[in-house]
Amino acid sequence: MKIGGRHYRSLWWSGDKDCLEIIDQRWLPHDFRVAELRSLDDYATAITEMWVRGAPLIGATAAYGIAAVMRGDASDAALSAAYDRLHATRPTAINLRWALDRIQAALVPLPVPNRAGAALQLAHEIADEDVEINRRIGEHGLTLIREIAARKPAGEPVRLLTHCNAGWIATVDWGTATSPMYHAHDAGIPLHVWVDETRPRNQGALTAWELGSHGVPNSYITDNAGGHLMQHGLVDMVIVGTDRTTRTGDVCNKIGTYLKALAAHDNGVPFYVALPSPTIDWRVSDGVSEIPIEIRNPREVTHIQGTGADGIAEIRVTPEASEARNDAFDVTPARLVTGLITERGICPASEAGLSGLFPDMAG
Ligand SMILES: CSC[C@H]1O[C@H](OP(=O)(O)O)[C@H](O)[C@@H]1O
Numbered sequence: 388m389k390i391g392g393r394h395y396r397s398l399w400w401s402g403d404k405d406c407l408e409i410i411d412q413r414w415l416p417h418d419f420r421v422a423e424l425r426s427l428d429d430y431a432t433a434i435t436e437m438w439v440r441g442a443p444l445i446g447a448t449a450a451y452g453i454a455a456v457m458r459g460d461a462s463d464a465a466l467s468a469a470y471d472r473l474h475a476t477r478p479t480a481i482n483l484r485w486a487l488d489r490i491q492a493a494l495v496p497l498p499v500p501n502r503a504g505a506a507l508q509l510a511h512e513i514a515d516e517d518v519e520i521n522r523r524i525g526e527h528g529l530t531l532i533r534e535i536a537a538r539k540p541a542g543e544p545v546r547l548l549t550h551c552n553a554g555w556i557a558t559v560d561w562g563t564a565t566s567p568m569y570h571a572h573d574a575g576i577p578l579h580v581w582v583d584e585t586r587p588r589n590q591g592a593l594t595a596w597e598l599g600s601h602g603v604p605n606s607y608i609t610d611n612a613g614g615h616l617m618q619h620g621l622v623d624m625v626i627v628g629t630d631r632t633t634r635t636g637d638v639c640n641k642i643g644t645y646l647k648a649l650a651a652h653d654n655g656v657p658f659y660v661a662l663p664s665p666t667i668d669w670r671v672s673d674g675v676s677e678i679p680i681e682i683r684n685p686r687e688v689t690h691i692q693g694t695g696a697d698g699i700a701e702i703r704v705t706p707e708a709s710e711a712r713n714d715a716f717d718v719t720p721a722r723l724v725t726g727l728i729t730e731r732g733i734c735p736a737s738e739a740g741l742s743g744l745f746p747d748m749a750g
Pocket residue numbers: 440441442443550551552553554557558562563564590627628629630640641642715
């Protein structure tokens with residue numbers, strides 16, 4: 388992703404500073420700030436407080452967190468403590484466990500003196516793999532957008548709707564749901580993206596910011612508008628990301644995704660999910676009953692962050708005494724999902740579909 392003409396990943400290891408540098412998403416879209424993560428506390432705070440967010444990016448950050456700890460203490464005890472601390476940061480995105488399990492399995496058999504170097508190398512590999520996975524998701528998703536474009540008069544934009552930010556800034560690069568958008572835009576296909584604001588944290592503003600930075604036309608809409616736009620024939624396809632998808636194709640994603648899927652189903656609008664394979668949880672079959680849903684601080688609901696004459700500020704939107712509940716994710720049953728766009732191709736949201744593409748992982 389280019390910002391001001393310079394290519395950035397969402398995070399990168401700085402050999403000079405001997406730390407991980409991240410784009411600190413707390414201040415986006417109003418301010419572009421880079422933060423440095425050094426200690427285990429830094430990494431845990433960055434994930435918990437959403438300095439970095441998005442399932443794939445959380446996983447990559449955790450891998451670098453283990454690598455950072457190994458540079459100081461590569462003992463079994465330190466590895467185990469770091470795993471537990473990072474695993475406890477956020478419960479829903481499966482990429483966190485996937486990355487921690489992968490790096491722990493690689494390090495445990497190694498002699499302690501070899502672990503720091505191996506951990507950093509594996510963290511780099513996880514980050515690089517994410518970029519390639521998302522690039523391929525973009526290529527496969529592009530075929531769907533091309534098919535829609537072919538049915539339209541020349542020059543008429545393909546209208547996509549997306550929820551939350553499953554974009555470049557939710558991954559190391561490209562994004563998942565946004566990757567097909569970038570590929571289609573770069574291929575010259577006219578697009579218009581309806582971007583759900585995505586209360587309570589308004590991650591849609593991140594999507595609007597990154598799409599705008601790449602020149603992709605988009606409109607920021609309220610979460611409640613999507614169904615209405617579909618009823619009026621203004622949405623050709625919905626494409627969202629996921630934080631954890633079951634082996635049967637149930638899709639856990641940002642709160643509100645389920646409602647969009649219901650509206651899409653009711654209006655015959657294709658509903659696709661961009662799904663990197665590290666986001667598949669092969670251990671669970673029923674998403675609604677088995678996926679842990681993160682309950683976040685109600686303050687994220689009662690207050691909203693924005694910018695104005697005095698810079699970035701947070702204001703209360705509810706009465707002082709109001710209580711709030713902040714479930715951060717919901718689960719869309721596979722029956723409402725038209726298809727899953729993976730790095731290996733597009734498949735139905737079903738156990739047969741996923742195991743057909745990933746026989747080496749399905750077990
Ligand atoms: C490419 S996965 C992005 C996924 O993660 C987001 O959740 P959060 O912002 O809380 O980390 C959202 O569910 C996105 O779809």
